Amino acid sequence: MRYWLIWVSILIAGCDNDGVADDSMWQICDTYQDICDNTHSGALCTLPRSEVIRDLARQREQLSSINTYVALRTLDAYRSCLEDAFVSEAVRNKSDKQSQMTTIRKIPELQKELIASTRSILRPEVNLWLWTNSQNQDNWESMVNGFETAKEVHVDVYVALMTHYAKNNQEQGLKYARQALEKAEVIKDIQPSVYEFYVGYYLQKNALEKAAIWQGLYSALDENKAQVNAHYFKLHEKMTPSQIRRAQNKVNDLLFDAKWLNKDMGSFPKSLQ
DSSP: OOHHHHHHHHHHHHHHHHTTSSOHHHHEEEEEOHHHTTTTOSSSTTTHHHHHHHHHHHHHHSOOOHHHHHHHHHHHHHHHHHHOOOOOOOOHHHHHHHHHHHHHHHHHHHHHHHHHHTTTOOOOHHHHHHHHOOOOOHHHHHHHHHHHHHOOOHHHHHHHHHHHHHHHHOHHHHHHHHHHHHHHBBBGGOOOOHHHHHHHHHHTTTHHHHHHHHHHHHHHHTTOOOOOHHHHHTTTTTOOOHHHHHHHHHHHHHHHHHTGGGGGGGGGGGGGO
């Protein structure tokens, strides 16, 4: 019995070492009261607030460039939500309004602290965030240098590089587009800009049916029925009706499965990548 209790104690201690970032909000706030105190506790923006609390806890427990980048982006979204609510929402409670403004003002300070915590590590994602917000070329170059030696890279780095090279070096852009696809676990993880790249890439290569298929699949992200833009491809790319029909049929075949967007990337045609 005594050995069983010792074993249970070891298991509990091991669980404690795993951190609380994936536990309940109550447990996270009980462990990291300062994180929760730095967020607005009112009724507005509760989902972004929960994401901020969880991502800040994860960044504190597992310091990495990726975790820091995710926390920075989540704070951006939270601030945007609070600012929109502050302008549009008629909040009767004056103290609630003041809490919103206090949190909005704190967010840049929190982001500075997050950035400072990564100074001793390789941080391509953090430099991407800094470049996105400042357009400082030094940050871009630091991101590129860090990305080349990092063991793991956030998909946004590949997408940024893809977009950068798409203007003057499509083959280099294709390399990063393929790496972005490799980071996707399921088809819905493919970012819109990757769809846009492939449409442009295949148009430049005069592979019109592939471009039309990518465009048709892209339209499935926000439309009930995915449609190849027949008017555009006929008028501007001089595709024949039979070519457009073949592209549309391929899109229809792929999207016949209602769970298309939730299928793993192994289901995505290699011929289109």
